[in-house]
Amino acid sequence: MVMRRLLRYLRPHRKSITVALFLLLLATAAEVAGPVLVKVFIDDYLIPGKFPVQPLVILGSAYLLLHCAVALLQYFQQFSFHKIAQRVIQQLRVDVFGKVQHLGLSFFDRSPGGALISRITNDTEAVKELFVSVLAFFVKDIVLILGVFVAMFLLDTKLAAYSLVLLPIFYGLMYTYHRLSHRVYQTIRQKLSELNAKLNESLQGMNVIQAFRQQERLQKAFEKTNRDHYRANMKNVRLNGLLLRPAVDLIYILTGIAVLTYFGIGTEGVVQIGVLYAFINLLNRMFEPVNEMMRQLSFLQQSMVSAARVFELLDEEERAPAREGEGHPEIRRGRIVFNDVTFSYDGRNDVLKNISFTVEPGQTVALVGHTGSGKTSIINLLMRFYPLNRGSITIDGVPLSRFTDEELRRRIGLVLQDPFLFVGTVEENIRLHHPGLADEDVREAARFVQAEGFIEKLPRGYQEPVGERGATFSSGQRQLLSFARTMALQPKILVLDEATASVDTETEEKIQEALSRMRKGRTTIAIAHRLSTVQDADLILVLHQGEIVERGTHQELLAQKGLYHKMYLLQQGVSEPA
Numbered sequence: 001m002v003m004r005r006l007l008r009y010l011r012p013h014r015k016s017i018t019v020a021l022f023l024l025l026l027a028t029a030a031e032v033a034g035p036v037l038v039k040v041f042i043d044d045y046l047i048p049g050k051f052p053v054q055p056l057v058i059l060g061s062a063y064l065l066l067h068c069a070v071a072l073l074q075y076f077q078q079f080s081f082h083k084i085a086q087r088v089i090q091q092l093r094v095d096v097f098g099k100v101q102h103l104g105l106s107f108f109d110r111s112p113g114g115a116l117i118s119r120i121t122n123d124t125e126a127v128k129e130l131f132v133s134v135l136a137f138f139v140k141d142i143v144l145i146l147g148v149f150v151a152m153f154l155l156d157t158k159l160a161a162y163s164l165v166l167l168p169i170f171y172g173l174m175y176t177y178h179r180l181s182h183r184v185y186q187t188i189r190q191k192l193s194e195l196n197a198k199l200n201e202s203l204q205g206m207n208v209i210q211a212f213r214q215q216e217r218l219q220k221a222f223e224k225t226n227r228d229h230y231r232a233n234m235k236n237v238r239l240n241g242l243l244l245r246p247a248v249d250l251i252y253i254l255t256g257i258a259v260l261t262y263f264g265i266g267t268e269g270v271v272q273i274g275v276l277y278a279f280i281n282l283l284n285r286m287f288e289p290v291n292e293m294m295r296q297l298s299f300l301q302q303s304m305v306s307a308a309r310v311f312e313l314l315d316e317e318e319r320a321p322a323r324e325g326e327g328h329p330e331i332r333r334g335r336i337v338f339n340d341v342t343f344s345y346d347g348r349n350d351v352l353k354n355i356s357f358t359v360e361p362g363q364t365v366a367l368v369g370h371t372g373s374g375k376t377s378i379i380n381l382l383m384r385f386y387p388l389n390r391g392s393i394t395i396d397g398v399p400l401s402r403f404t405d406e407e408l409r410r411r412i413g414l415v416l417q418d419p420f421l422f423v424g425t426v427e428e429n430i431r432l433h434h435p436g437l438a439d440e441d442v443r444e445a446a447r448f449v450q451a452e453g454f455i456e457k458l459p460r461g462y463q464e465p466v467g468e469r470g471a472t473f474s475s476g477q478r479q480l481l482s483f484a485r486t487m488a489l490q491p492k493i494l495v496l497d498e499a500t501a502s503v504d505t506e507t508e509e510k511i512q513e514a515l516s517r518m519r520k521g522r523t524t525i526a527i528a529h530r531l532s533t534v535q536d537a538d539l540i541l542v543l544h545q546g547e548i549v550e551r552g553t554h555q556e557l558l559a560q561k562g563l564y565h566k567m568y569l570l571q572q573g574v575s576e577p578a
Contacts, residue, residue, distance in 0.1 A: 002307050006130065009088045020080035024140055027073035030066045031285070032147040037063050039155070039278035078136065085131030092310065093124050099314050105385045106345060107318045114200030118193040119313050123306035126189075130303030134296045141289030148286040155275050155282075159262055163283075169251060170290055177243045177297050184236045185305040191229035193309075198222050236298075244294045252287045259283060321387040321401070329398045331411035333361040334492040334523035336382070341391035343377055351377050353546045355391070357539070364524040366534035368564065369543035375527045377546075379495055382525065384408060395493075413491030417498045419482035421470030426455055427462040429470075430484045437488055449483035449514040476511065483514050494518060496526040531568050540564065 010017060041059050097120060108116075152160035202209060202218055209215060263276050336359040343352040352374045359365045367375040380386050381393060384400060393400040400408075421429050430442045442462070446452040454477055458464040470478045486494070496515070512533070528534040535554040542550035542557065542564045550562050557564035 002304055002311060005311055006127070006307055009091060010084070013084045013087065016080060016084050020077050020084070021139070023073050023077035023080065024143055027070050027077060028140070028143045028147045030070045030073065031144065032151045032282070034063060034066050034070075035278045035281040035285070036151060036154075037066070038281070039275060042273055042277055043275070077140070081136035081139075082132055085128060085136070088131050089124060089128040092127060093120065096120050096124060096310060096313060099316070102319055103316055104318045104321065104387075105380070107316060109345070112197035112201070113204075114197030115193045116313075117200065118196040119309055122192060122196070123189065123309050126302050126306035127310060129299045130307065134300045134303060137292055137296050138300075141293050144289045145286055148282050152279065152282055155278055159259070159279065162258075162262075163255075166251070166255065166286075173243065173247055173251075174294070174297060177239070177294070178301065180243070181236065181239055181298070181301045182305070184232060184239065185301045187232040188229065188236065189302075189305050189309060191225060191232055194225050195222070195229060198225060240298055244297070245291060248287065248291050248294055252283075255283060255287075256280070321384050327402070328404060328407070329396075329402055330407060331395055331403070331492050333396050334411075335359065335361050335396050336493070336523060336525070337392075337394045337397075338378070339392045339394070341378075341381065341388065341393060343381060343386070343389050345377075345386070351546050352381075355546075355548060357541055357548065357551070359523055359525060359539070361523055362521055363538040364519055364526060364534075364536070365539045365541060366526050366528045366537040367541050367543060368528050368531060368534065368567065370567075372545075373543035374546040375543055376497065379414075379497060379525065379527065382495065383412065383414060410489055411491050412493045412495060413486035413489065414495045415479075415482055415486055415497065419470070419478045421466050421473070421478055421481060423468055424466055425460075425462065426458065426464045426466060426481065429466055429481055430462075430488055432485060434489065441488055442484075445484040445488035448487050448517060449480055450510055451477075451480035451484045451514075454480070479511055480514065483511075483518065487518060492522060494522050494524040494526075496524065498527050498529050531564075531571055542567075 037059055041056070045055055045059070100116065100120065149160060149163070152163060198218075198221065202222070209218060259279060263279075338355050338357050341352055341355040342350055344350045355374070355378065357365065367378060369375055381388055382400070384403075384405075388400070395403065422432075427439075427442055430445060431437050443452065446455055446462075455462060455464070466473070470481070473481070526534060526537070531554075534540060537554070540550075540552060540554060540557055541548050542562070544563060550557055550560060550564050552560070558568060
């Protein structure tokens with residue numbers, strides 16, 4: 001099944017494969033013809049005292065030309081196979097990366113980033129060896145073996161027929177190796193994936209590891225996984241050492257003894273030395289590709305296991321929620337309605353229970369509550385990162401599922417607590433490659449959120465390079481750039497996930513001023529951990545264990561003296577009266 005799927009990637013290259021196979025056939029014919037010419041020389045012209053010059057020159061020239069032709073033809077056919085293989089793997093990597101881009105966020109919730117990177121890089125690289133080396137060598141070697149048998153039948157039909165018994169022996173040896181090594185290679189690839197996952201996690205969280213002195217614990221965990229990977233590789237080494245070259249060499253020795261015995265006592269009359277030489281030479285040429293195929297079996301197993309892991313990723317069905325219904329509705333006013341929404345990530349435990357609220361156009365609704373109360377889940381559903389379980393969400397009266405992804409992402413601006421910047425320049429991070437944004441639009445967005453001040457102070461201004469995740473910028477600067485990125489598209493709805501949680505007081509003032517300008521005239525849903533940042537919200541929803549337990553303005557909620565009142569006093573450092 002895996003091999004059939006891999007071979008489908010060869011369909012666009014049928015013409016190139018045909019040319020490569022034709023060159024391979026010519027190279028094989030030239031290679032097999034060499035021993036036949038030597039046989040003719042030995043039996044017909046190697047006569048004591050008589051060496052005809054002209055036939056010897058012709059045979060010698062033909063033999064030399066054959067070797068040159070073999071070298072030339074093998075170069076072109078190997079180049080053709082490698083070129084096809086590189087194109088196949090290029091397409092496979094594009095397919096895998098494209099699939100990952102469209103998987104639902106729930107898939108990434110349960111899949112370590114390092115393990116996914118291992119599949120996209122290491123596993124596809126292993127699959128490349130299948131096309132670059134294994135398939136090319138297998139086709140070449142099988143054709144060569146068939147050519148050798150044809151030449152053997154021309155030399156001695158009876159002995160060639162006896163030699164056919166070698167084919168099931170070779171097949172049995174390969175099948176045994178395949179059965180024994182498959183599980184070993186599965187373990188090797190799995191442990192390599194775990195190594196990459198642990199390495200990625202450690203590098204991402206190095207500051208936390210060093211701050212909490214976790215180096216020794218993580219070192220031991222990495223050593224254990226590395227040791228398991230080593231043991232799996234040693235099992236493979238022992239298996240290769242037993243069933244690959246040594247087993248084939250043993251069969252070759254026994255076959256050579258059988259052939260010499262046949263020519264020594266199994267034939268009647270005079271034995272032609274040329275035939276004996278040619279037969280031994282052809283046997284040697286047949287065992288060379290068998291040895292090569294056995295060596296390639298190791299790569300074949302590794303490639304097949306890796307390909308299975310890649311196709312498992314390609315077959316993942318947990319895609320991001322898709323739009324439903326006909327037409328292309330647009331978000332014009334920004335009226336949001338949650339009606340009796342219940343949601344679960346795992347299908348067992350509800351993180352949202354019967355959530356209902358309405359946000360009128362231009363209003364600001366704040367979501368507050370303790371960690372795990374369901375605030376982020378509401379945002380995830382509104383952004384359609386996860387499929388809705390029960391209830392309904394509408395924007396301007398239209399079900400959320402009917403909007404295209406393009407319309408949702410263009411009209412709903414999302415600002416996260418930890419802004420993500422890409423490698424590139426400041427301008428590229430604001431524009432995000434939207435072709436409809438002119439340079440002036442980018443600068444206007446930066447001015448609107450008051451980011452232009454620090455951008456113009458950078459050595460290269462808007463062309464200042466941005467490192468991985470924007471590590472060279474302060475948290476406040478990264479946040480302002482994320483604001484500019486959001487406002488450049490002029491969204492109708494703003495979704496704010498505690499945009500001031502990780503910045504200093506001075507920067508917070510600038511950000512709060514930018515937020516006030518951004519919220520003006522736009523429907524806004526804001527997650528707030530610090531209640532002081534949402535006191536001016538039109539509506540505050542207090543969540544607890546996935547339910548809305550209180551709702552109202554800041555003053556109304558304080559007057560209720562409920563959960564919001566307790567949270568407010570706690571953040572103000574005031575003890576609640578007994």
